[in-house]
Amino acid sequence: MAEYFFSSSIADKVINSLRMKPRILAFDFDGTLAPIADSPAEAAMPGELRRLLENLSLDNNTVIAIVSGRRLSELEQMIRIPSIIYFGNHGMTSSVEGFGAGREQLRKWSDESSMIHEKILCLESKYKGCIIENKGPVISVHYRKVDADKVKELGSLVKEIAGEHDVDLKNGKMVIELKPRTNFTKGTALSEIALKRFAGWSKDDPFLFAGDDNTDEDGFRAMKDFGERSFGFKIGDGETSADFRLLDGEILNLIKLII
Ligand SMILES: [Mg+2]
Numbered sequence: 001m002a003e004y005f006f007s008s009s010i011a012d013k014v015i016n017s018l019r020m021k022p023r024i025l026a027f028d029f030d031g032t033l034a035p036i037a038d039s040p041a042e043a044a045m046p047g048e049l050r051r052l053l054e055n056l057s058l059d060n061n062t063v064i065a066i067v068s069g070r071r072l073s074e075l076e077q078m079i080r081i082p083s084i085i086y087f088g089n090h091g092m093t094s095s096v097e098g099f100g101a102g103r104e105q106l107r108k109w110s111d112e113s114s115m116i117h118e119k120i121l122c123l124e125s126k127y128k129g130c131i132i133e134n135k136g137p138v139i140s141v142h143y144r145k146v147d148a149d150k151v152k153e154l155g156s157l158v159k160e161i162a163g164e165h166d167v168d169l170k171n172g173k174m175v176i177e178l179k180p181r182t183n184f185t186k187g188t189a190l191s192e193i194a195l196k197r198f199a200g201w202s203k204d205d206p207f208l209f210a211g212d213d214n215t216d217e218d219g220f221r222a223m224k225d226f227g228e229r230s231f232g233f234k235i236g237d238g239e240t241s242a243d244f245r246l247l248d249g250e251i252l253n254l255i256k257l258i259i
Pocket of ligand 1: 028029030031032211212213
């Protein structure tokens with residue numbers, strides 16, 4: 001079990017490591033930097049956190065990355081900090097040329113997801129509160145506001161539609177995602193950043209990744225290859241391969257300590 005970071009006996013040592021440069025600081029967005037909102041469109045980073053990340057991103061020896069399940073263009077628009085590396089669709093798309101999947105592949109997947117979207121959209125009117133997002137190659141079915149006794153039924157209809165296509169089903173927090181069958185994950189995203197050696201970063205240098213949900217586990221696992229100054233932080237409860245655990249909203253406290 002990952003121990004709660006701020007009561008760990010090695011917290012000070014980890015903080016000192018994360019202050020060293022060059023360093024990579026990578027974050028999931030929803031539930032990690034931005035509190036989970038009622039609908040995906042309402043999510044926003046607290047102002048103080050935004051200002052800190054903006055300042056950090058201006059430091060040439062600190063690489064900031066945000067690795068999200070959201071559509072890339074939407075993520076960039078929500079955050080609007082230019083010198084950050086963005087990954088969307090769980091590592092499939094990126095603001096950096098050469099990262100993630102190729103254009104041709106993305107187009108094929110997006111064609112498939114548009115077909116799925118047409119079929120699945122009727123569930124929005126059938127299940128009150130259900131929000132369906134077409135995020136390029138990924139379709140998200142949000143059920144946070146759906147009646148609890150209807151969720152199972154909704155889930156099996158989603159599974160049925162998914163079964164007619166070449167996609168995997170992934171469960172997140174109050175969301176079911178239909179993703180193309182691919183090896184791209186948040187883990188491959190982090191590995192791509194590590195391999196690129198931005199700012200001269202090498203395996204002995206600090207690498208932080210924080211996330212709150214199931215898809216972030218791919219990231220935590222990938223980090224095991226990165227060296228002894230790489231640390232995974234799981235926000236909130238649940239099984240995890242991360243090194244440490246933080247409570248909701250505490251990422252801000254951690255960032256303040258490592259500036
Ligand atoms: Mg998240």
